[in-house]
Every structure is written in structure tokens, then in C-alpha cells.
Amino acid sequence: MSDETSTSGAGTPSYDPAAEVVELCRELIRIDTSNYGDDSGPGERKAAEYVATLLDEVGIESRLYESTPGRTSLVARWGGSEGDPLLVHGHLDVVPAAAEDWQVDPFSGEIQDGYVWGRGAVDMKDFDAMLLSVVRARARAGHVPDRPIVMAFTADEEAGGHKGAQVLVEEHPDEIADCTEAIGEVGGFSATVRGQRVYLIEAAEKGMAWMRLTARGRAGHGSMVNPENAVTDLAAAVARIGAYEWPVRLTPTMEVLLATVGEIAGVPATPENAPELVEEFGGAARMLGNVIRNSTNPTMLSAGYKVNVVPTEATAHVDGRFLPGYEDEFFATLAELTGENVEIDFVSHQQPWETPYDGRLVDVMTRSLLAEDPGAVVAPYLMSGGTDAKHFRQLDMRSYGFAPLRLPADLDFTALFHGVDERVPVDALEFGARVFDRFLGEA
Ligand SMILES: [Zn+2]
Numbered sequence: 001m002s003d004e005t006s007t008s009g010a011g012t013p014s015y016d017p018a019a020e021v022v023e024l025c026r027e028l029i030r031i032d033t034s035n036y037g038d039d040s041g042p043g044e045r046k047a048a049e050y051v052a053t054l055l056d057e058v059g060i061e062s063r064l065y066e067s068t069p070g071r072t073s074l075v076a077r078w079g080g081s082e083g084d085p086l087l088v089h090g091h092l093d094v095v096p097a098a099a100e101d102w103q104v105d106p107f108s109g110e111i112q113d114g115y116v117w118g119r120g121a122v123d124m125k126d127f128d129a130m131l132l133s134v135v136r137a138r139a140r141a142g143h144v145p146d147r148p149i150v151m152a153f154t155a156d157e158e159a160g161g162h163k164g165a166q167v168l169v170e171e172h173p174d175e176i177a178d179c180t181e182a183i184g185e186v187g188g189f190s191a192t193v194r195g196q197r198v199y200l201i202e203a204a205e206k207g208m209a210w211m212r213l214t215a216r217g218r219a220g221h222g223s224m225v226n227p228e229n230a231v232t233d234l235a236a237a238v239a240r241i242g243a244y245e246w247p248v249r250l251t252p253t254m255e256v257l258l259a260t261v262g263e264i265a266g267v268p269a270t271p272e273n274a275p276e277l278v279e280e281f282g283g284a285a286r287m288l289g290n291v292i293r294n295s296t297n298p299t300m301l302s303a304g305y306k307v308n309v310v311p312t313e314a315t316a317h318v319d320g321r322f323l324p325g326y327e328d329e330f331f332a333t334l335a336e337l338t339g340e341n342v343e344i345d346f347v348s349h350q351q352p353w354e355t356p357y358d359g360r361l362v363d364v365m366t367r368s369l370l371a372e373d374p375g376a377v378v379a380p381y382l383m384s385g386g387t388d389a390k391h392f393r394q395l396d397m398r399s400y401g402f403a404p405l406r407l408p409a410d411l412d413f414t415a416l417f418h419g420v421d422e423r424v425p426v427d428a429l430e431f432g433a434r435v436f437d438r439f440l441g442e443a
Pocket of ligand 1: 091123124157185
């Protein structure tokens, strides 16, 4: 059945897309899916089976995929047959939580002060719950979207997605490869700039270069002259890399965002005032300040075993992040900074991506947000970290992050990701479900 009237314009649907969102979010939080970066955690199987049951109850069939026992992802196909399928993906795993640091049990899903508290409340059982609430309400009311929707609930995103999204892309492409567009996490939330709510749609992600630097020299007695000291060479390289001030580089996504902020602040945006404009975002500036330039942070050092022995080798690790379109500049600069005596190899190397901020899907996301929050502004942004989108992009999908939340101006939202006392406002969850329902009806 198609859905022509219920979600267009400012109409109110005959069903309530937000009816279950709060309870589903709490239930998902109560299923501990902590990801320790290996297989020592509880895994995602229980959560995936729960999602399968929720979909099955409204007549939607799903399939579970496991790379290793317990590390389970789910794929389900639903909707009409008009046009190419849209992928909507959310991960089921969460980062671990140290309960003693929290005000509430991180796996209780407690409601306090108008918030749902718990690990995964914003990353990203909130969006998993929104998607399920909307789909179940629509399925029950017979309001199936015209466009085919492929839902993927993945394992292992918090450890790079190698046992989740990557498995789907590499081993089960038949499930998802016909999707031309993808919607995932870390976008669609509001930030407040000078009293104006701005919804940030993720349209790009930085690339990642986790590197090991190795200097090799001549071993010898610590009392003697040694111009080929590996520790000296490595330390100098690390100091240059850590102290380097990467120049401001604005990708198309950030040009649009900063122009939007400039308009609100009443100043034209330029590369020169980009750092000040980013500060207008308050707490979110921690993340946005790093997406107007490449970055390199030295994180680990290791060399030697005795104070009077010069070792043959010294190593360091550097967390490098580069902007879409600036990978060549990043590596050329890095080679200069490291110098000749230091070798670089990769612990992990992932490409950045950027989807042009235009087209029908952008229009629909914007319209859906403005229908629920008429005075707001919508703009794209570039994310400093990585998500499952990096894997799904391998199959040539236009990707965006769109998990809508209307947030209080004084909430330090980005600090909640992987943070202590992670929580999400109840009314933001309900808002998100209503926006996502409009989006799905038109997407
Ligand atoms: Zn996440």
C-alpha cells in the first residue's frame, strides 16, 4: 500500500510514529551490547533477535548475519517498489561504561528529569528506536512508503565495523548493493548559535591514518658519541608532527555550514575567520574545530630497555585525520615533518568521504525538520570521526547522517557520545520519530 496523503506538507498522520520510541529506546539500552574491541563482550545477538521480533510482529521479515558467534547484524527489506532502495542503518553495539562513574545504572534505561539515561542513549539506540517506532506504526496502519527501504542494524561499529557493516558489504552485498542512498547516524541534531537552532546533517567524514613511526639507528654504549641515535630522531619527528599547525582548509560541506553561521552572526565567512565561527557552536566546537583542517596527534611512544644502552629502534604512534580532498597534502606534509630517517606504516587507513549537499534527499530531510521546527535552519557538516557510512560508501551510496533530535540550547551534546551519564531528552526522541516519519514518507 502506498502513502500519498498522510505525511505530505504539515498533515498529521493517522497513526502515532512516536508511540513506542521511548520504550523501545529503554529496552534496547537494557540489552547490554558493550563492545570492548574484541569478542569478550556480550555481543549483539540478543539485541538483533529483539529487533527481529519487533519487525516480525508487524509482518516484516529479517535475516541475521554473524561473522563470529554472537556478533550479529540484521537486514530487513520493506516498503514499495518505486525507485532504487534507500538504506537506513543503525549500529546495535555501544562502547563500554564504567558504572561507578555514572549517576544511574548505565544499562537501566531509567527516565529522570525528562531524559532517558543509559549507554547508547545518543549513540545510537535512540535512532534504532526511532526507526523501529516509525516502521512499526506505519506497518500497522498500512502506510508503507513507496520507495523500498533496506534496514540494517549492525554489530561492531564502535570497533571499526569489521564484524558488522564490513561483513555485510563484503560477504552479503546482494542484501544492500542496490541501495543508491544511505542514512545513518551523527546528524540531524540541533545546535544553537546565538539563539538560533541549526540542524546539522552529516554530509562528510574525515579520513583516518593511524600510523606507526619507526626510527632506526646505531646501537651503542650510552657514554659514547652517537650521531645515529634512533630515540633522538624519533623524538624530533614526533615533536614536529605534534606541534605542526595545520592550515585551515574548507571543503564544500564546511563552506556551506560556515556561510550559514556567518549569516546568523552577521559576518561573511572566510578561511581566516573560520576558527571563530566554529566557536559560535559552543560545546560542538570541540569536534567542528578539527574539521576545518587536517590533524595529527602523537599518542604512543616506545624505545629502549636500559639507561646506558642506545637502542637500534624507536617507535611512536600518531592518530592522523585528513579532510576529503586533502589526502595528498596531508601525506606530503607528513613526509616533510617526519624526515628521512623515520619510516611510516599504517595501523589503519580509511578514506574520507563527502556527499554533495544537494538533491532530493537533502530537500526531504530539510522539509521534514522544518515541518516540525518551523523557525530552524538546516545545514550540512563534516564529522571528525568515522561511522559505518565508510563501509557502505564502498558500494557507491550517497550517504548522510540524519538521526533527528531537537536539543536544549544548553545541552553539551557532543560530550555525551561515549561519555559518562549519556542521556537523551524524551521529547527529543519523540520529535525525532515524527521528523523521521515525514522523511520516510517522502524519501
Ligand atoms: Zn555511533
